[in-house]
Amino acid sequence: MMHSANNDTNYLPWHQAAWQQFSAYQKQHRLPHAMLVSGMPGLAKKTFAAQMATILLCENDIEQQQPCGQCFSCKLPAISEHPDYFEITPLEDSKAIKIEQIRELIESLHQTSHRIGNRIVIISPAEMMNNSAANALLKTLEEPGAGCYFLLISHAPAQLSATIRSRCQTLRISPDFSDETVTWVAQQSKQTMAIAAELLKQAEGAPQRAVELAEADTQQIRMQLIDELSGLLQNSSRLIAIAQRWQQGGLLKIIDEVIFILNQCVTQKVRPTSHADPALEKLAHLRANNLINYTQYIMQVKKELVINPNLNAQLLGETILLRWLDQVEVH
Numbered sequence: 001m002m003h004s005a006n007n008d009t010n011y012l013p014w015h016q017a018a019w020q021q022f023s024a025y026q027k028q029h030r031l032p033h034a035m036l037v038s039g040m041p042g043l044a045k046k047t048f049a050a051q052m053a054t055i056l057l058c059e060n061d062i063e064q065q066q067p068c069g070q071c072f073s074c075k076l077p078a079i080s081e082h083p084d085y086f087e088i089t090p091l092e093d094s095k096a097i098k099i100e101q102i103r104e105l106i107e108s109l110h111q112t113s114h115r116i117g118n119r120i121v122i123i124s125p126a127e128m129m130n131n132s133a134a135n136a137l138l139k140t141l142e143e144p145g146a147g148c149y150f151l152l153i154s155h156a157p158a159q160l161s162a163t164i165r166s167r168c169q170t171l172r173i174s175p176d177f178s179d180e181t182v183t184w185v186a187q188q189s190k191q192t193m194a195i196a197a198e199l200l201k202q203a204e205g206a207p208q209r210a211v212e213l214a215e216a217d218t219q220q221i222r223m224q225l226i227d228e229l230s231g232l233l234q235n236s237s238r239l240i241a242i243a244q245r246w247q248q249g250g251l252l253k254i255i256d257e258v259i260f261i262l263n264q265c266v267t268q269k270v271r272p273t274s275h276a277d278p279a280l281e282k283l284a285h286l287r288a289n290n291l292i293n294y295t296q297y298i299m300q301v302k303k304e305l306v307i308n309p310n311l312n313a314q315l316l317g318e319t320i321l322l323r324w325l326d327q328v329e330v331h
């Protein structure tokens with residue numbers, strides 16, 4: 001079977017209730033022409049709206065929520081490339097959605113559909129429409145025309161004018177702490193279930209936010225390690241203190257991060273890219289060969305530690321750091 005690029009039927013677990021609502025509307029043939037997708041930031045509301053658009057633009061008779069994956073629309077690399085898909089967001093130089101954008105949209109909607117009839121308009125974030133833009137949209141929301149669906153996305157629906165709100169059916173996406181969502185966070189952030197659950201709690205049930213928190217944490221850990229590794233080459237008297245911190249931070253986890261850093265460092269030397277972590281500059285003067293040898297050594301240490309978790313982590317940390325001084329120093 002052909003696999004299409006935008007036919008992403010991996011619906012996110014915390015969207016389930018909203019999908020049930022959508023599916024009920026469809027079964028009863030009363031899908032509203034104006035819907036307000038609301039919920040706090042970090043709930044992937046835009047993904048939900050794009051998946052709805054994929055379903056509504058699919059050109060085959062489809063059952064409920066599975067786009068066919070075969071038609072013109074489903075085979076597009078992204079649904080945003082569909083000629084009957086419109087996305088209104090604030091222009092780059094301003095934070096507001098302006099009346100000109102809405103007027104232009106209405107103008108385009110007056111033309112007939114390019115494909116089978118449905119046309120999808122996403123307005124995000126909807127609360128960024130200024131007053132005149134909102135007023136211009138109102139009449140079209142009242143009489144949207146056949147096959148035209150407006151999906152307004154907002155994490156602050158209270159900031160939308162009451163008249164706009166009253167024209168829309170709300171599809172609310174709620175924070176979620178279910179096992180399925182914790183599993184998703186764990187997979188995305190490459191953390192254990194316990195850590196993922198903790199991150200999700202910190203993010204108040206917003207899974208995307210939880211993944212961002214994990215990334216920020218990891219970034220901070222890596223920056224500190226780069227500081228320690230480069231600092232040690234300047235001042236070896238810090239060796240014992242660093243080994244102690246590594247032991248307290250969980251040596252195995254630290255070793256994983258060190259391996260990641262060294263691999264990045266070597267890649268950056270062999271094939272430099274502009275998006276590399278600027279902190280790596282601090283290790284840029286080290287020779288690639290030395291770094292590669294050291295990486296092989298530390299991977300061996302990791303293996304030993306996995307096999308024998310009772311090894312003295314403080315001592316092992318000191319050994320690793322001594323070897324770092326010895327092996328990567330420019331000779």
Ligand SMILES: [Zn+2]
Pocket residue numbers: 057058059060067068069070071072073074
């Ligand atoms: Zn299709």
